Amino acid sequence: MSIFLGIFTFMCLFPFAYVILISFTSEESIVRNGFQIIPEAWSLDAYRYLWHMKDQLFQSYGITILITVVGTVISVMMVTFYSYAISRQQFKYRRFFTMFAFFTMLFSGGMVPTYIVATQFLHIKDTIWALILPLAMNAFYIIIMRTFFIRSVPESILESARIDGAGELRSFFQIVFPLSLPGIATIALFSTLGYWNDWFQALLYIENPSLIPLQSLLMKIEANMEFMRQNTEISAMQSSLFDTIPADAAKMAMVVIATLPIAVSYPFFQKYFISGLTIGGVKE
Structure with a gap:
C-alpha cells in the first residue's frame, strides 16, 4: 500500500516538477532535443523575458491577490449564511430556498443574460467587482455547507x-462558525482556486489594462508569442527579435x-480540506 501511495504521489508531483525543469531550459536545447527530464543546457532566459514585463506582471499579481482574498471572503460569507439558513428546521422557507439554489445547478440563464445583468443593471463592467461578484455565489458550495451544518451543528447547542x-x-459567529471550520475551509479553498485561476470574467468585462488579472495577462502574452511564431511575415521582418x-x-x-x-498555500488548507471532504462519510 505504501509503495502504491508513493507511486501515486510521484505521478502527481512529477508533471509540475517537469514543468519547472523545462522553464529553466534554454530555448536552443528545446528546439534541438525537445523536452528532456535533464536539460542539455540550463538558462534563465524565460524568466528574464518575463522580467521585462515586471511592472504589468506585478500589477496583475496584485489584482489577482486582491480579487482572490476579497472574493473568497465574500463568497464564504454569502455561502455560509445562505446554507446555515436553509439547514435550520425552524426556517419555514428552507425547502423553497434549497430548491431555488439546486435549480441553478441544473439550469442557468446563459452568458448573454448574465452579461446584460452585469453591464446594464449592476454597471460593474471595467471595475474590480466584475472579477468578484459573478463568482461569489455557487450552488454546489451551498449544498456542501448545508449538509455540513445539518450533520455537524446539533440543534440542541443552538437551542441552548x-x-x-x-x-x-x-450564535452563528460564536458557536456555528468555530464548529464549521473544516467545511468553511473546504469551500474557501474551492473559492480561492476559482478566483485565482479565473480569466474568463476579465475577457468579458475588463478593458482597462490596470485591472487585468494574472491569468488573463499570461494568456495574452502566450497569444502574442504564438502570433509572432505563426505569422511568417512578421517573423521575417523581426527575425532577430523573434529569435531571442x-x-x-x-x-x-x-x-x-x-x-x-497557490500550490505553496495548499498545505495550510489540507487538514481542514480533508476533514471537509469526509462530510457525511460516517452514518450515526
Missing part, C-alpha cells in the same frame, strides 16, 4: 444559546508563476 439570550448572529524569445520555456515559466503561489 437561544435560551441564554443569544441572537442568530451571535524563449517561447516554449516562457510558457512553462508562466505556468510556474501562475501555479506556484
